[in-house]
Structures are given as C-alpha cells and as structure tokens.
Amino acid sequence: MNTIRVLLADDQGLVRAGFATILSIEEDIEVVGQVTNGQEAVDFAAANDVDIILMDVQMPVLDGIRATEQITAAGRGKVIILTTFERDDYLFDAIRAGASGFLLKNADPDDLVAAVQAVAGGYALLAPEVTLRVIERFAHHLESEAPAPVAKQPSAGQLRQQSLLALLTQREKEVLECMAAGLSNAELARKLFLAEATVKSHVSSLLAKIQVRDRVQAVVFAYESGLIRPGD
Incomplete structure (x- = not known):
C-alpha cells in the first residue's frame, strides 16, 4: 500500500492540528509537514517528496493561489484548496492556478480523508456546495464577457x-x-x-x-x- 504524503499549509495552528489529527489516523496517509504561509509551502514542496498539499487561500507572505500556481507549475504535488463560502471568490483563480480540488473547511472528517485519497488517485474533486458556486461564477463571467x-x-x-x-x-x-x-x-x-x-x-x-x-x-x-x- 502506497502512503500518501500530505503537507498542511494554513496560518491557523488549530486548523492544522485538527487536520493532522484526522489524517494521521489513516493507515495510507502521512502528514509530512505543516507550514504557515504560501512561500513555506512552495519551499517545502520543492525540497521534499509531497503528494498532496492542503492549501488555505488567505495566508501571509504568499497567498494560497500564488503558491498553488508555483507548486503545480513545478510538478511538486497536487493541491486541494481549503475555502469558506465567504472567500470563494478566489476559486476561479485557483482553478487557473492548477488546483485539483476544493474542500470547505467545515467538511466532515470522512470527506477530508476521501478528498485526499481521491486526488492522490488521480481524480479532481469539488465539494458539492462549491461545485454550484464555481459554475455560477463561471457562468456570470461568460455573460459579462459576452x-x-x-x-x-x-x-x-x-x-x-x-x-x-x-x-x-x-x-x-x-x-x-x-x-x-x-x-x-x-x-x-x-x-x-x-x-x-x-x-x-x-x-x-x-x-x-x-x-x-x-x-x-x-x-x-x-x-x-x-x-x-x-x-x-
């Protein structure tokens, strides 16, 4: 069984600790690092073998979208964006940056585990609530550009x-x-x-x-x- 190596990128310690606890229970997942900003995520992914990066959007030094762009361009791992409804205006840019998935921070623990496993298995993933909002935003973008x-x-x-x-x-x-x-x-x-x-x-x-x-x-x-x- 291949172990999925996960990096947590979030400037909130409690969030990182919670995700680490949930993921570390799984036999096929290993949390290999925790960082507090996008630049640290880029640097860690460049220096270490990482399969999945759980990436917050709003972080100091370098935000999650720019970090995602750099990591995916270098082929250093797949990124799952962590978001809330209040900040889903970042999602369209994150798609362009190469994110492979979007998950709400209040997702159930089982959904977090399933998301990591799915993206590591080569699938892309959108939380159901996010899917509709991304499509609506994209549709509005097309209408405004018509x-x-x-x-x-x-x-x-x-x-x-x-x-x-x-x-x-x-x-x-x-x-x-x-x-x-x-x-x-x-x-x-x-x-x-x-x-x-x-x-x-x-x-x-x-x-x-x-x-x-x-x-x-x-x-x-x-x-x-x-x-x-x-x-x-």
Missing part, C-alpha cells in the same frame, strides 16, 4: 476548443455534461446506465482528447467550448 450581438469571427482559442470538442463521441459529450453538473463517477454510472469502470474509461478518454489534466479543467472547457451555456 460580445455585442454583431457578426464576429471566433478567436483562435475558440476555434481550437471547438475542434477538440468535435473529437468527442456523443457519449463522451454526455459524460462531460454530467461532470459539469458535479456528478461523481458512481452518479454518472447510475444516470447513464453504465458500469462505473466504463464511466472511468470515458472520463480518461475525453480528458485526453480535450487536452486537460483533470475534471476541474474539463468543467471549464465545457463552458468555454460552448458545450454548456450559462443557464442550461
């Missing part, structure tokens, strides 16, 4: 996204639509009457075709490519 109703040629980026979207089979498009709605693989399997192994195969295939690294980026692609439109 061009005036005049004839306009699509940009090179839009043409590329449309060409990638055209590579998907109808079933893969259905799977992507369900992913954008926040459904897990198990929920997808029930909705589409497929085996969960088949769903996993479809997810892997469509991620490769649209050239994104995880489910979070796939949701962004679904909106930017026009497969999902605000209000759908």
Whole structure:
C-alpha cells in the first residue's frame, strides 16, 4: 500500500492540528509537514517528496493561489484548496492556478480523508456546495464577457476548443455534461446506465482528447467550448 504524503499549509495552528489529527489516523496517509504561509509551502514542496498539499487561500507572505500556481507549475504535488463560502471568490483563480480540488473547511472528517485519497488517485474533486458556486461564477463571467450581438469571427482559442470538442463521441459529450453538473463517477454510472469502470474509461478518454489534466479543467472547457451555456 502506497502512503500518501500530505503537507498542511494554513496560518491557523488549530486548523492544522485538527487536520493532522484526522489524517494521521489513516493507515495510507502521512502528514509530512505543516507550514504557515504560501512561500513555506512552495519551499517545502520543492525540497521534499509531497503528494498532496492542503492549501488555505488567505495566508501571509504568499497567498494560497500564488503558491498553488508555483507548486503545480513545478510538478511538486497536487493541491486541494481549503475555502469558506465567504472567500470563494478566489476559486476561479485557483482553478487557473492548477488546483485539483476544493474542500470547505467545515467538511466532515470522512470527506477530508476521501478528498485526499481521491486526488492522490488521480481524480479532481469539488465539494458539492462549491461545485454550484464555481459554475455560477463561471457562468456570470461568460455573460459579462459576452460580445455585442454583431457578426464576429471566433478567436483562435475558440476555434481550437471547438475542434477538440468535435473529437468527442456523443457519449463522451454526455459524460462531460454530467461532470459539469458535479456528478461523481458512481452518479454518472447510475444516470447513464453504465458500469462505473466504463464511466472511468470515458472520463480518461475525453480528458485526453480535450487536452486537460483533470475534471476541474474539463468543467471549464465545457463552458468555454460552448458545450454548456450559462443557464442550461
């Protein structure tokens, strides 16, 4: 059994202690470090073997979003952003920075453990409450950026996204639509009457075709490519 090596990055000692206690109970998880700001997280990840970084957003010296950007760009671990409803305006930037998951700080202990295990296993994860808010924010962003109703040629980026979207089979498009709605693989399997192994195969295939690294980026692609439109 491979041990998942976790770094805790949060400027609140009680939060770090609580997460460390929850995670240390698990046989397959080891908390290898605790840091108090984003720069310390970047430095620790660069010097140590870390699989998952649980990253707070608001921290001194270097915030969690900039730290996430540096860590993921260097390939030094996968980041799960810890957030609260009051500060979820950071989430869109965190997606762009390469975060693989979002978890509310008041999540149940079992959800924290499941999130670490899921992301370590190659999945992306959004807390259900966060999924809706990220999608709503992204939809609002698209609406605010909508061009005036005049004839306009699509940009090179839009043409590329449309060409990638055209590579998907109808079933893969259905799977992507369900992913954008926040459904897990198990929920997808029930909705589409497929085996969960088949769903996993479809997810892997469509991620490769649209050239994104995880489910979070796939949701962004679904909106930017026009497969999902605000209000759908």
